[in-house]
Amino acid sequence: MAGVLGLGATVATVPGAAAPAEAATAEHGDVVSTTTTSYSIQGLDLPLEAIQITYRTRNMRGEAVDNVTTVIRPVVPLGASKVVSYESFYDSLNPADQPSTVIAGGQGLGAGIVNVETAVIAPLLLQGYTVNIPDTEGQSADFAAGPEYGYTTIDSLRAIRQVPATGVGDDAPIGMIGYSGGAIAAEWAAELAPSYAPEVADDLVGTAIGGVLVHPGHNLHYIDGSQVWAGVAPMAIVGIARAFGVDLQPYLSDYGKQVFAELQDASIAEVLGAYPGLTWAQLTKPEYAVPESVGPYVELANRLIMGTGGTPTSPMFIGQGTGGELEGTQASADYGTGDGVMIAGDVRALAKQYCDRGVTVQYDEYALSHFTATAQWIPSAMTWLTSRFAGIAAPTDCDSIAAGNSLAPIQAVASSTQASAVTPHVLSWSKKLRKHARAGRWVAVSPTRVSGGTATYTWTVGKRVVKQGASPRLKVRRAWRGKRVRVTVVVPGVGSRRYGFGSVSR
Secondary structure (H helix, E strand, O other), X not given: OHHHHOOOOOOOOOOOOOOHHHHHHOOOOOEEEEEEEEEEEOOEEEEEEEEEEEXXXXXXXXXXXXXXXXXXXXOOOOOOOOEEEEEOOOOEOOHHHOHHHHHOOOOOOOHHHHHHOHHHHHHHHHOOOEEEEEOOOOOOOOOOOHHHHXXXXXXXXXXXXXXXXXXXXXXXXXXXXXXXXXXXXXXXXXXXXXXXXXXXXXXEEEEEEEOOOOOHHHHHHHHOOOOOOOOHHHHHHHHHXXXXXXXXXXXXXXXXXXXXXXXXXXXXXXXXXXXXXXOHHHHEOHHHOOHHHOHHHHHHHHOOOOOOOOOOOXXXXXXXXXXXXXXXXXXXXXXXXXXXXXXXXXXXHHHHHHHHOOOOEEEEEEOOOOOOOHHXXXXXXXXXXXXXXXXXXXXXXXXXXXXXXXXXXXXXXXXXXXXXXXXXXXXXXEEEOOOOOOOOOEEEOOOOOOOOOOOEEXXXXXXXXXXXXXXXXXXXXXXXXXXXXXXXXXXXXXXXXXXXXXOOOO
């Protein structure tokens, strides 16, 4: 059970961790200890000093815990100190992959993500910025637990001011930047800071984020059954269950238990593409074949919706890709396009929500995927953020941001005892195409109309998913001749259990 909960996961050994008596009186952001190490890439030390600070913060359950942040001073300090808090996208359930451990000499595939990010922070150091890199997931690697990322980030910014070696003064201006998992940390820190740490919020000049996880309850459906990102869904659920201390074992199928066990200390570098086509229904018992039938999941997912913890008081730069098909994720019939893992309509909705609350927002969209969008986002975000330190007024395009999705909480559809009334009906049909099948013709199925939901069609040719969405038709390609075409149809079990196939065009 502990493995499914995530409570049995390894917790990093924190240098100089507070003794129980000290912990009882420590405030969030208080410094516990400091150490200095060489900045390392895969065990190779660079001529760059890293100051690592252990400090007090809080976890998702409100418990006081120790965490670590790493501070890199500029190569050549230029004037008064100015801080960029770089939130890493290390995205791992293994504390060995967190920035403080990797920078101090950690090696391996998961560590490689932080190593690659050295190229992102290097220009900042050359421009005279002090760079703060917190272990945003905490020492138990609570992947995807958004508010916890925010608390660890904010308290790291409190802590670095207390260590003279960082050179950061009490009134030093601060900017935050993060992409993907880093965006989770930067965004939650921006919205929580005004109430949680007003002294930090007062010094924020702006926050730049990209590839943003706004509403996890939507994203789970968007990547369900996708080719590259499907495995990230159970990975995130492991992290969230770990963060909240929730037991999901009663809901899992035997295969789901196997997958959750495999992911207990996994890095996103190991998971991407490792579970092609994986669906929620495969992970759970039949009576929980839709996520919303699992009560604890609904409750936790709704606590992770961005914009529910407060409102940023400094400008925001938000960038989001829409070319998810490039990474094997089709547009969602319910939520629209995304970058393969994040949903553009949700991100637009968050941007417009902040505009309506009086935040100065610049929102950019790229017709690119999650990975490829970084080529446009990084230079744009860096230019935007450094302009905030220069005192240039932040631009806004609030009046031109297109409409987004509803960010309302998801609703539980049934208890487990009522699941038979809402469990989706899954049917499949397959046919081997003739070797001389004409390209350009359509293969189609015609289900009866079902009230209360939309059927989802997943088309597979051979072993490859070639189309997924609300369309019951597939156009034949020349390369598919002689191969078996299969369509799997998931029909919401709401309102009707009637379903039938109509004509099939060969």
